[in-house]
Amino acid sequence: MYRYDQFDQALVNARVAQFRDQTARYLAGTLPADEFRHLRLRNGLYVQRFAPMLRIAIPYGTLSAKQLRMLAHIARKYDKGYGHFTTRQNIQFNWPKIEDVPDILADLATVEMHAIQTSGNCIRNVTADHLAGVARDELVDPRPYCELTRQWATEHPEFNWLPRKFKFAFSSSTTDRSATQVHDIGVHIIKNAAGEIGYEMVVGGGLGRTPVIGQVIREWLPEEDLLSYSEAILRVYNLLGRRDNIYKARIKITVKETGLAKFKEMVEAEWATIKDGPLKLKRADIARFQSFFTSFDYEASTASDTSYAEHLAKDSAFAAWAKRNLKAHRQPGYAIAFLSLKARGIAPGDVTHQQMDAIADLADRYSFGELRATHNQNLVFTDVRQADLYPLWQALVKLDLATPNIGLLTDVICCPGLDFCSLSNASSIAVAEEIFDRFESLDYQHDIGEIKLNMSGCMNGCGHHSVGHIGILGVDKKGEEWYQITLGGSSENKASLGDRTGPSVGREHIADAIQTIVHTYLELRANEDESFLACYQRVGMPPFKAALYPVAAAGEAA
């Protein structure tokens, strides 16, 4: 993984000192509260419903065991003993004190971590495929390009006060696992006919109140031009983006209102003047960043292991976990193991400090001391020897991190909701729990197969409901919690936004409604291999609508 040199460390240390000074001035009353708000947001600090919330950056989801132990320490010392992994591969603490935050940031700096630009109208944490470097369908490892982009974006002097937040996602594989088409900029790392590396640049995607699928602004961008082209897009957006209405300020609206052709013309004109400037990457720059992301020293002998097959045959619980929570690795004899943060009775994405310490120890023992956070709010050990899978699973079972539900209905993506967030209309976590209870039976879930249930407590869409195969959105109706359901969303290759089923349903009916949708699918599917999404795309909304709203449907028919 990437390691700081003296330049990275100096920047992060200076940032801690700067924020310590800003916090002191705010507490002394010499820095106005509204100005401190903008500054603290750019250091990850929100003020939530009950307490401040601190969001810490995990660049492109990569974390070392040492860093995870520091997060455990922070949870213990400054918070209520747990943290929450988010859909941006970051971690949030929900109970820090404002006056402690400079100390927390100083602790983080000792393990090469920070909270810079994890919030506020600036360039946010860069996300990437959580299987980068090990996925079988990958062209090149996107992480060196992510780190280049992270450094270019960090404290960029021109783009700290954008019209709205700005998010990059990278992918370089056949299957898009990082939702690149619903980001402000999605970067697809590709190869041209001559075998050269470059990028397909997608712009203007986004979720939230007005979900939009991004459009290709450039089909081929040479490898050396990533940063200059990004700078051109950001400059045009900074000047052109709307600042009169927060809901129309994202680049997706700028692109829509300007028109892609015109927007592209402006970006290209800007780019032409800076492309050969200092941002042009040299082969040696890229090679330097790539040198941090080489593969581990794999043992060839592990491929001849037979113990794994024996355990699979003997232990059906282990076999169930292996079926759902393991993915194939490039290296024979190794596997990718998912740690499910979606256990019963736990808010999706939550981890205690004891679990964090234990996970760090397991990462050291079984996965080269590294792990990843996924945008689905789970964790991944990317490089586990096949022979170690059984003891790893046994340890994870004890930690309640072995729920075999990756990609299944109870692997819900969910925002913190009404329980923590001051914006939310609905208790997304409580609903997630109810759904968990309803569908907990594994055989039933396996029968249903791959399905993405995404839930947001409000229109801001932090739970990515618009791209859930089933999406649930909390809405407020005269002080009561109601839920709008959508079907057919996807953030993968052919990204699509979910269609509304019809009127929203009340709190007491939401679990029933999801069950009705699932039953309808099971009746309609062509065969067991037809996924929920494929089935919905084939049959459309009418049968689901009829099942969900029988009275209304009968009325229409009459």
Added chain:
Amino acid sequence: MSLLLDALGQPIRDLYLALADDAELPPVAAVIVSLSRWQAQADVLAVHAGAVAVQLPNTSDVLVLDAALLARPMLVLDFPGFADGRAYSQARRLRDRAGYPGRLRATGAAVVADQLAMMARCGISEFALREDQPLAICQAALSLEARPLPYQAAQDRSAAVFDARRG
């Protein structure tokens, strides 16, 4: 009257008089006029005995400024709100694309200690501090010793981390 600092944080004397659009043009003084007044009275202002600087709204396209405007000894950029960063990009375009060599002054509600360093990095050369800003904190913010080498090259330094690593 607010304090004026140069890019290194040294206080400088303000030789310019900011002229309201309906105020009479004094015979010799150096003045700052709005872009609309400059456009409306170009002939008169061209032969004015004192220096004439022009203040640009942060919504104006600096790429269409004519040669007479780019020949001004000073252009004034507006930072009207703490979170409105448009003039940062105007500054970069004026320096990078228009090749503007004169003084670039920042004015407005966002000209505060916490934003000075980034303004300087974008090519702003002097700062009309908001009235409530303490001098010492603003000077500290602009001190080069206090600032680590930035990742990206911009207008204020020839070197950035990327260059330093290249050796």
